[in-house]
Amino acid sequence: MNESDSLAVLRNSTLFHGLTAEELEKVARAAKPFTIEPGAQLFRQEDPAARIYMLGSGQVKLVQNTPDGQQVLLRLVGPGEALGIVATLEGSVYPATAQAAAPGSGCSWDGKTLHRLMEAHPRIALNAIPFLVSRVHELQDRFRELATERVERRVARLLLRLVSQVGRRVPDGVQIGMALTRQDLAEMTGTTLYTVSRILSQWEELGLVKTGRKKVLIRAPHRLVAIAEELPPARS
Amino acid sequence: MNESDSLAVLRNSTLFHGLTAEELEKVARAAKPFTIEPGAQLFRQEDPAARIYMLGSGQVKLVQNTPDGQQVLLRLVGPGEALGIVATLEGSVYPATAQAAAPGSGCSWDGKTLHRLMEAHPRIALNAIPFLVSRVHELQDRFRELATERVERRVARLLLRLVSQVGRRVPDGVQIGMALTRQDLAEMTGTTLYTVSRILSQWEELGLVKTGRKKVLIRAPHRLVAIAEELPPARS
DNA sequence: GGGCCTTGTTGCCCCAGCGCAAAGACGCGG
DNA sequence: CCGCGTCTTTGCGCTGGGGCAACAAGGCCC
Numbered sequence: 001m002n003e004s005d006s007l008a009v010l011r012n013s014t015l016f017h018g019l020t021a022e023e024l025e026k027v028a029r030a031a032k033p034f035t036i037e038p039g040a041q042l043f044r045q046e047d048p049a050a051r052i053y054m055l056g057s058g059q060v061k062l063v064q065n066t067p068d069g070q071q072v073l074l075r076l077v078g079p080g081e082a083l084g085i086v087a088t089l090e091g092s093v094y095p096a097t098a099q100a101a102a103p104g105s106g107c108s109w110d111g112k113t114l115h116r117l118m119e120a121h122p123r124i125a126l127n128a129i130p131f132l133v134s135r136v137h138e139l140q141d142r143f144r145e146l147a148t149e150r151v152e153r154r155v156a157r158l159l160l161r162l163v164s165q166v167g168r169r170v171p172d173g174v175q176i177g178m179a180l181t182r183q184d185l186a187e188m189t190g191t192t193l194y195t196v197s198r199i200l201s202q203w204e205e206l207g208l209v210k211t212g213r214k215k216v217l218i219r220a221p222h223r224l225v226a227i228a229e230e231l232p233p234a235r236s
Numbered sequence: 237m238n239e240s241d242s243l244a245v246l247r248n249s250t251l252f253h254g255l256t257a258e259e260l261e262k263v264a265r266a267a268k269p270f271t272i273e274p275g276a277q278l279f280r281q282e283d284p285a286a287r288i289y290m291l292g293s294g295q296v297k298l299v300q301n302t303p304d305g306q307q308v309l310l311r312l313v314g315p316g317e318a319l320g321i322v323a324t325l326e327g328s329v330y331p332a333t334a335q336a337a338a339p340g341s342g343c344s345w346d347g348k349t350l351h352r353l354m355e356a357h358p359r360i361a362l363n364a365i366p367f368l369v370s371r372v373h374e375l376q377d378r379f380r381e382l383a384t385e386r387v388e389r390r391v392a393r394l395l396l397r398l399v400s401q402v403g404r405r406v407p408d409g410v411q412i413g414m415a416l417t418r419q420d421l422a423e424m425t426g427t428t429l430y431t432v433s434r435i436l437s438q439w440e441e442l443g444l445v446k447t448g449r450k451k452v453l454i455r456a457p458h459r460l461v462a463i464a465e466e467l468p469p470a471r472s
Numbered sequence: 473g474g475g476c477c478t479t480g481t482t483g484c485c486c487c488a489g490c491g492c493a494a495a496g497a498c499g500c501g502g
Numbered sequence: 503c504c505g506c507g508t509c510t511t512t513g514c515g516c517t518g519g520g521g522c523a524a525c526a527a528g529g530c531c532c
Binding site for chain 3: 504508509510511516518522524525526528531
Binding site: 064066074081086089090095096103118119122125126128129132133134135136137139140142143144146147148149187190198 | 300308354370372376379420
């Protein structure tokens, strides 16, 4: 990951979209490259939010721990996306731990530098807004889901979301292109690994999916959509 | 609500904080004032997001409806806060309905105007960021709560949040300064009005709160904090 | 003051989903 | 190819809380 790699990453990011070539170069020069191995952490929850990271390649899980030892998987971050923006701009602590799920690389800036860059190039601030807006939107949706829908539907939705994020076409369906345990899936849907396991077993029996260790293959996406969208059992 | 009222509203808002007097005036001139009666709606879910509203006085509920008729109360908006920013910036539809809970007034801008103002005065965009950031943060917290905590704790937290938002000291405690039905409380915590009612009854028996029609009075905030923070039943 | 409508309470039943425990299955490293 | 650690499945019992129904209590309007 050298400076010209950084440049390539920046060009593909929404955050720095629309900057002139010179501006981009300036941003790239201020960047510090990094690489990360699976299982390693970019930052930990409660650490002071010092840096913002932009992922060039790889997959990172954002996990929030509760005081009593439970976990919530807030979001998966893929190439071209940034981590720690929210906390770094706020100047507080990271609200979650960022753990690599696949080997990755990218570059980072410290909070001060980012602020300086934003003040100097308002375009960046303007770009950050749609990003934040879409986060708000997504969180609102997930909140509503969690508040009103039963587990099976939430899991169906999750798989569909994963398909669109990291789905890979394979001969007999679409493979989730990422290693996720039942526990991970449970943390993303606000349930337990037991329940996820049971639901997947049931779907497997129906020929809807094919599961394996940390693997899920969707064979009949449309039927999953039916489960995700269907109105609850009946309600005159 | 005339133009100078608008100016006063703007001055108290975070969104337009730090603008020069002239800039503020320009923004105020572009604003359209409004007043609203309890029960009336500023906008409805699924309407194209045409305008952004800034509340000068009053209280507005942001309610999201699910396809099958359930509801989620996303947030309460008070004086100085803005509504519809997210949707208007995104240029999509309002993700929720904004309904007044008390008589109010304020001013509004259409999406194009706001965009123009932001481009011309990047300060506004920079101001919008902390606002959005705090929304993301809050939603993440509520998401985690909903995913990992049981109802009683969530209700306790909600009341505490309401106290800090709209609490009014009265002789024998703190009054929630806003009319909220059990249904409203349920929609904010992702549960049902029955459960909320039962919990409040129980707390009333313990002398923790005093409830009435659309009224909640907290008599012992510290004990509510204990419920909100306490670790679950036991876990060796 | 009386009627009506909205909001709140509570008993009852029921079930989705939690969580333990114990037994597989997978796959890596040696 | 074996062993061990990690991940997954499944049976079982239990309970939090959902939801109906019926009733009570406010509050508002005429």
